[in-house]
Each structure stands twice: as structure tokens, then as C-alpha cells.
Amino acid sequence: DTGVSQDPRHKITKRGQNVTFRCDPISEHNRLYWYRQTLGQGPEFLTYFQNEAQLEKSRLLSDRFSAERPKGSFSTLEIQRTEQGDSAMYLCASSLGTISYNEQFFGPGTRLTVL
Amino acid sequence: KNQVEQSPQSLIILEGKNCTLQCNYTVSPFSNLRWYKQDTGRGPVSLTIMTFSENTKSNGRYTATLDADTKQSSLHITASQLSDSASYICVVTHTGGGNKLTFGTGTQLKVEL
Numbered sequence: 001d002t003g004v005s006q007d008p009r010h011k012i013t014k015r016g017q018n019v020t021f022r023c024d025p026i027s028e029h030n031r032l033y034w035y036r037q038t039l040g041q042g043p044e045f046l047t048y049f050q051n052e053a054q055l056e057k058s059r060l061l062s063d064r065f066s067a068e069r070p071k072g073s074f075s076t077l078e079i080q081r082t083e084q085g086d087s088a089m090y091l092c093a094s095s096l097g098t099i100s101y102n103e104q105f106f107g108p109g110t111r112l113t114v115l
Numbered sequence: 116k117n118q119v120e121q122s123p124q125s126l127i128i129l130e131g132k133n134c135t136l137q138c139n140y141t142v143s144p145f146s147n148l149r150w151y152k153q154d155t156g157r158g159p160v161s162l163t164i165m166t167f168s169e170n171t172k173s174n175g176r177y178t179a180t181l182d183a184d185t186k187q188s189s190l191h192i193t194a195s196q197l198s199d200s201a202s203y204i205c206v207v208t209h210t211g212g213g214n215k216l217t218f219g220t221g222t223q224l225k226v227e228l
Contacts, residue, residue: 040221048215101146104161108156108158109158111156
């Protein structure tokens with residue numbers, strides 16, 4: 001257990017439905033990252049926050065995706081009008097500070113299946 | 116384009132044997148390189164981290180090497196155990212904004228009796 005938690009661990013939904021995932025980082029970590037991982041691939045960067053500010057979004061993050069970190073603590077990732085191609089593992093990670101050497105600690109992930 | 120390539124894609128070894136996994140990267144500017152272990156259905160866990168000035172780093176039975184000139188890294192696992200069965204992912208950090216990670220596709224290792 002790295003100290004980063006994600007909820008739910010698994011989500012099955014029908015195409016067109018909206019889903020929301022939550023990530024609780026390690027409490028003193030000011031950076032929070034979201035990644036997406038498809039089967040047999042490494043995780044791909046989606047977006048990251050420093051405190052409550054969303055500083056960068058990947059081109060992978062279409063208009064149907066939105067992420068928030070309202071109080072600089074937990075974060076949510078919402079996918080609207082889900083598509084089958086959204087099926088993946090969504091990973092959250094957190095780190096302390098802005099030094100690149102600082103390790104990103106990953107949560108267990110939320111596995112999304114869109115039927 | 117920043118890329119991280121790993122080989123082999125998968126590997127099966129007998130318990131107690133050693134193995135070496137390879138990683139080539141083109142990420143620039145480069146900050147550091149990590150090897151992560153990812154168990155099935157779990158998030159990745161960091162094994163080692165090396166900056167460009169470090170050539171080798173050990174963590175128990177795991178030893179990572181880095182050649183920043185050729186942009187190659189390896190992870191050597193000694194005296195493998197069944198619990199080593201997992202995906203091993205090479206990850207490179209950009210020095211650019213956000214310290215974003217670029218992940219390789221991983222080597223799926225299976226250790227058998």
C-alpha cells in the first residue's frame with residue numbers, strides 16, 4: 001500500500017453513461033497526476049495538478065474528460081458520454097514538491113469497462 | 116518524439132535463475148530513469164531511480180544500470196522468486212514542466228517452478 005487510494009477499484013458502465021473516479025493522494029503531497037493504462041501498454045500521462053491548479057492536460061484528454069482538485073487534496077476524474085475506447089485502467093499518482101527526483105507514488109487504479 | 120522501448124516483451128524463467136531486462140529511451144531533456152514493478156491489477160511501485168550521473172543502483176536482488184551516452188538501461192534480477200512475476204516498466208522523467216513520466220510498455224516476467 002503506497003498511501004494513495006482510488007475509488008472505485010472497478011467500474012462497469014454502458015456506453016454513453018457518465019462516470020466519476022476519485023483519488024486520495026498522500027496527504028502532504030502537493031502534486032497529483034492522472035494516467036491511463038490500456039492492456040499490455042505502459043501508463044500514459046493525462047493531466048496533473050499542483051495543489052488545486054491544473055497545470056497541464058495531455059492531448060489524450062478529450063473534451064469528454066474533466067479533472068478537478070478543488071481543495072488541493074483529493075481529485076476527481078469524470079468521463080462524460082463514455083465510449084468503448086475509454087475502457088482502461090485509470091491510475092492516480094502523487095508526489096511531494098516539484099523536484100523531478102521526488103518519487104510519484106501510484107494508487108491501485110480504477111479499472112473501467114465500457115460495454 | 117519522446118519514447119521508451121523495452122525488451123523483451125515477455126520472459127519466462129525458472130525460479131532461482133537470473134535475468135536482465137533492457138530499456139532504450141529517446142526522452143530529452145532527461146532527468147532521471149526509474150524501474151517500476153507492476154503486479155497484475157495494481158499500480159506501479161518504484162524499484163530504483165538513477166540520474167544521468169549514476170551508472171548503477173541496487174535494491175536487494177534488483178540492480179539497475181544506466182548508460183546516459185547510449186541512452187540505455189538494464190534491470191538485472193538475481194535469484195528470481197515466484198513473487199517476481201510481474202510487469203517491469205522503465206520510466207523516464209522529463210526535465211520539462213510537470214516532471215511528467217514517459218513509460219515503456221513493460222516486460223512481462225513470469226517465474227516458474
